[in-house]
Amino acid sequence: MKTMFNQIGFKLILAVGVTALLTIGIFSYFNIHTHSTSLLAEVELGANQLSETVIHSTRYDMLLNQRDRINKIINTIGEQPSIRTVRVINKAGAIIYSSHQADIGRMVDKNEESCYACHAANKPLERLPIKGRTRIFRPVKSAPRVLGIISPIYNEQSCWQADCHAHQKSQTVLGVLDITISLEEVDKQIQKSEMEIIIFAITAVLALSFIIGFFVRRWVVKPVNELLKATNQVGVGNLNYTIRDRRKDELGMLARSFNNMTQKLSEARMQLFQSDKMASLGRLAAGVAHEINNPLTGVLTYSSFLLKRTENNPELHEDLKVIVRETKRSREIVKSLLDFARQSVPKKNEANINEIIERSVLVVENQLTINHIKLIKNLNPNLPTITVDANQMQQVVINLVVNAADAVGTSGGTISISTELITLSPYGITHIKKATCPKRHDLTDKEYKIDGMPSIKLKILSPEGEDIVHFDPVYGRNRHLTNITELKNDAKVVCPQCNTSLMEENVKCPKCGSAVISFDAPTQGKFESCTSKSCGWQRWDAVDNEGKREYIEIKLSDTGCGIAKEDLARIFEPFFSTKGQKGTGLGLSVIWGIIDNHNGTINVESVINKGTTFTIHLPLKQVR
Amino acid sequence: MSKQFDILVIDDEQVIIDAVNKICSAEGFKVDTSIDAKDALEKLSKFSYKIIVCDIMMPDFDGFEFLDEIIRREISSPLIMTTGYSTVENAVKSLYKGAIDFIPKPFTADEILNSVIRAMKYLEVQKLLQASRLQKDDATIIYVPCPAKYYRLGYASWAEEENAGSILIGVTDLFLKTIEGIEEIELQKIDEEIIQGNQCASIKSKDRLVHTVLSPVTGRIIERNEEVLKDVSILEKDPYFNGWFYRIIPSESEYELKQLIPCSSDRL
Numbered sequence: 065m066k067t068m069f070n071q072i073g074f075k076l077i078l079a080v081g082v083t084a085l086l087t088i089g090i091f092s093y094f095n096i097h098t099h100s101t102s103l104l105a106e107v108e109l110g111a112n113q114l115s116e117t118v119i120h121s122t123r124y125d126m127l128l129n130q131r132d133r134i135n136k137i138i139n140t141i142g143e144q145p146s147i148r149t150v151r152v153i154n155k156a157g158a159i160i161y162s163s164h165q166a167d168i169g170r171m172v173d174k175n176e177e178s179c180y181a182c183h184a185a186n187k188p189l190e191r192l193p194i195k196g197r198t199r200i201f202r203p204v205k206s207a208p209r210v211l212g213i214i215s216p217i218y219n220e221q222s223c224w225q226a227d228c229h230a231h232q233k234s235q236t237v238l239g240v241l242d243i244t245i246s247l248e249e250v251d252k253q254i255q256k257s258e259m260e261i262i263i264f265a266i267t268a269v270l271a272l273s274f275i276i277g278f279f280v281r282r283w284v285v286k287p288v289n290e291l292l293k294a295t296n297q298v299g300v301g302n303l304n305y306t307i308r309d310r311r312k313d314e315l316g317m318l319a320r321s322f323n324n325m326t327q328k329l330s331e332a333r334m335q336l337f338q339s340d341k342m343a344s345l346g347r348l349a350a351g352v353a354h355e356i357n358n359p360l361t362g363v364l365t366y367s368s369f370l371l372k373r374t375e376n377n378p379e380l381h382e383d384l385k386v387i388v389r390e391t392k393r394s395r396e397i398v399k400s401l402l403d404f405a406r407q408s409v410p411k412k413n414e415a416n417i418n419e420i421i422e423r424s425v426l427v428v429e430n431q432l433t434i435n436h437i438k439l440i441k442n443l444n445p446n447l448p449t450i451t452v453d454a455n456q457m458q459q460v461v462i463n464l465v466v467n468a469a470d471a472v473g474t475s476g477g478t479i480s481i482s483t484e485l486i487t488l489s490p491y492g493i494t495h496i497k498k499a500t501c502p503k504r505h506d507l508t509d510k511e512y513k514i515d516g517m518p519s520i521k522l523k524i525l526s527p528e529g530e531d532i533v534h535f536d537p538v539y540g541r542n543r544h545l546t547n548i549t550e551l552k553n554d555a556k557v558v559c560p561q562c563n564t565s566l567m568e569e570n571v572k573c574p575k576c577g578s579a580v581i582s583f584d585a586p587t588q589g590k591f592e593s594c595t596s597k598s599c600g601w602q603r604w605d606a607v608d609n610e611g612k613r614e615y616i617e618i619k620l621s622d623t624g625c626g627i628a629k630e631d632l633a634r635i636f637e638p639f640f641s642t643k644g645q646k647g648t649g650l651g652l653s654v655i656w657g658i659i660d661n662h663n664g665t666i667n668v669e670s671v672i673n674k675g676t677t678f679t680i681h682l683p684l685k686q687v688r
Numbered sequence: 689m690s691k692q693f694d695i696l697v698i699d700d701e702q703v704i705i706d707a708v709n710k711i712c713s714a715e716g717f718k719v720d721t722s723i724d725a726k727d728a729l730e731k732l733s734k735f736s737y738k739i740i741v742c743d744i745m746m747p748d749f750d751g752f753e754f755l756d757e758i759i760r761r762e763i764s765s766p767l768i769m770t771t772g773y774s775t776v777e778n779a780v781k782s783l784y785k786g787a788i789d790f791i792p793k794p795f796t797a798d799e800i801l802n803s804v805i806r807a808m809k810y811l812e813v814q815k816l817l818q819a820s821r822l823q824k825d826d827a828t829i830i831y832v833p834c835p836a837k838y839y840r841l842g843y844a845s846w847a848e849e850e851n852a853g854s855i856l857i858g859v860t861d862l863f864l865k866t867i868e869g870i871e872e873i874e875l876q877k878i879d880e881e882i883i884q885g886n887q888c889a890s891i892k893s894k895d896r897l898v899h900t901v902l903s904p905v906t907g908r909i910i911e912r913n914e915e916v917l918k919d920v921s922i923l924e925k926d927p928y929f930n931g932w933f934y935r936i937i938p939s940e941s942e943y944e945l946k947q948l949i950p951c952s953s954d955r956l
Contacts, residue, residue, distance in 0.1 A: 354745065357772030358701045361794035365707035368796035369714070388796065395794050459943055654942045 072288070073280045081273045088265040096261060100254045104247075107211055108198050111245050114141070115215035118150065119241055127222055131161075139163055148210060148246050152217070154239040191216075200247065208248035215241045287315040294322060303330035353398045360398070364391045415454045417483055417616055417682070418443045424461035425481070428469065436476035437469055443483045450616055450684060456658045463655055464620045464678055471624025471676060482619045485684075490607040491540040493615075493665060493681065496520060496591060499537075500584045501559030501566060507583060509534060513636065514543055520583070522566065524548060526555035533557075535593075538665075539607060542600040551595040557581045568592065575601040614684040615664075619677060626672040635668060693720040695804060696737040698728045698754070699770070700746045704793075708741060711797045712804060725749035729757060737765050739807040741800070744771035744778055755785050766807050770795065779885035779902065780947045783842035790842070790885070790902065802897045809866035810843070832861040835928055839948035841885070841904035846928070847948065855905055855941060857888070858932040859923070863901075869894035870920045875912050875933060882909060882936065884944050889933055905944045907936035 069075075118141060125133040134152075142150045142163020152161040157172045198213045216237045224233045231238055290307055297305035303326050309319035371384040425439060432439055461481075468479045499507040499520045509521035512534045519534035534545035551557070557566045568580040573594035582592040589606030627635060636656040659666045664682040694717040697708045705721045712719045720737065722728035726749055728742070740758070744751035751769055758767065769782040772793040779790040788810060789803045817830045838846045844863040848856045864870065872892040882888040888903035912934050916922050923931035938944070 354772050357793045358704065361772070362701070362703035362707060364794040364796050365704070365711060365800065368798060369707070369711050372797055373714075391794070392796070398794075399792075455943075462946075463942070 073285045076280050077273045077277050080276045081269050084269045084272050092261040096258050103250050111213040112194055115213055115241050115243050134161055146246055148244040151242045210244050211247050212244040298326055414449045415452050416449050420454055420457045421461050424458045427462055428465050435474045437472050438478045440480040460655045460658050468622035472622050477623040479622045484617045486615050486617045487612050488615055489612050494539045494607050496537040496585050498586045501564050503562050503564050505559050505561040521560050523558050523560040524555055525558050539604050540602050573601050575599050615681040618680040621677040623675045626674055626676055627670040691735040693737045694718045696740045697721045699743040711801055725754040739766050741768045744769055768803050776885035784947055802899055806866040813865050831865045833954050834860050834951040836952040838951040839945050840951055841948055845901050845904045847904040855936050855938045856932045857934045859901055861927045867893040878909050880909050904948055905938050905941055907938040909934050909936050911935040
């Protein structure tokens, strides 16, 4: 059982939630901080302005020493609800005016926190920036915060020249004005916005988690569960289970590829099951046939013998006839069982090519010795096994050796056989099995073969007239059958059936810059080729992408009479023979068919009076 | 050679030995039997037998090994092969190796008897041939051997490759000589498939025996010789040209012809 904490959805929600919480938290912290700082700065500024206002508005009264008026002004200002106290303290530290009448005349301790800013050093400071003159404090614990501001009252000419002669010229500061303002309202506001942000943060995180959860459930959890269910179904052997998922994202692709996989598996299993069934049925049939045939022979011989001897006894004769007839019927049943068993035996098996060659050579060795032909075998002992029909491959080798022996004649010579494991790129090997024009006309021409493979028939249209080219179906080999050496500028390569152009617009050969033709090789993409015969550039992306493959190469050379160039292209055609009455002309075409069935290739090179070399390439692993 | 027998029957199944013994003895042949090939070889060194009927599938020493052995010992008695595992390969292989006939099990009394009678006749023809050779008498033609380009399955049926890739099929003169005059020929229909080593035709002889002809190659019948069906004398007069049976499109002639005996080897 999976717990909630192990679920992918929960983990995602947790990750997103934590990230959102952190982000919003940090943002909110700085937001509140800035907010409260600016609020306080505003209050500070207001207080400072207030102090200045008080000092200026009382200046005249101070000069005239009209204390009642000063008291009145201070009291009026102090009555405002946000202002706690307004006090004027003289140089000696006595409170001379205050909005609280009780305080007047009280001495202020120089160490009190409101004085500390200036009086911390032994000699009092005379000028302080606004920041230094303000302070925030709580008069009593749990009481609202209070902002205090001290504004010094400086000595001026009019002060020491006034009639009261209260101040001397040498004094700089005459006293201070101390105003305290309650921060209750500001604090309330800060608290309120803090609360708002916290509520916002929680709501945002919850909403985000909920939305993420919803979509994760919809896009991830549900399809994953569906896949899980499907794999479980496949696990218990139900290969027919398909996921009904039509979405286009990665999980949809996974689902489709899963469906594809189960389908392939199911087909493969069916095939395996079928061939396994056939094989075991074949073995059974063969076994039964063998076992039953002996007793059946007893019955059939005796009954048919009796039948012959009872021709004079009609009653017995008729009965025996039935026995013989029915036994013969059993014989037919057994025979058809055996026929079936033979058919079902798979022909391709893992085999060692070298062993096949050795076995084939044994068959023809005598003939070679008689004709004074030396056989040189150069077989790579480390060849891997390959899946082939051993009998057919033997047939191929025997045929080629016999042909070689015929070519060498009786005057002596050598035949050499070599095997090798090689890696080849598809270039120069792969042959175009199917080709179509854009209108889906088949371009392959089975009448004209190049090295046994149907060529690709193309038409060249030019103002001078028409011409037919038989295009080499082997990728990159360029052994086209044509009279034209170079394509003229105004000529066009077209489909011979519908005259649709095969020229590639706007594409030039990357090697020589000539025009490029292209046609479709169904199931294997587009095939492109340069039209210049001397260039020979071709491109076949689908095949190139498959990359290099491993092949077993069988090379069979002789020092015989060779094959004429004009015959070389036709030797793999059925009924084509250079041996006249001696041959049927089927040998090489059968060989070609066998090699083609194994997805291999066979090529021939020959020089008159020097010899001929056949090269067979068999892919080690079959594709698709 | 103290004792003379007509037939030696070798089979690992007693019931078959008994049956063949009974059938052949009833026709007046002198039969000896052997339950395994080693015992048979011993008997062969002691006594003489005109023909041998041998099973292919036997424990220890099978029919093919036995055939090799009697060829090595230069025993000239013709060999008729029988087997329960009647695959084409067995039939063709035994005929290629030198057996003169092949009977798939289960067989009827007539089938084995006809084969034995033909073998006896074959022996007679061979004796005549030897006699004429000894006398250097080239004038009397005992039988016409098949042309050099032909291939034969055993001594009975032949195949000839035609230039168009088709193959002609017929029976040899020697086979006809082992039959007491042809009364009727029965052929398969056009478009039917005939398989190498399997029955493709039957010939009824004047002594009312029915003789099975095995096909030398596998293929589809595209033409059959209606003339020979109407007038069997064509066959007796000219078995290799006008007396052909079928023209077929072969399916695996390249391989199958190698399993046949080239008639050119008869003239060495």
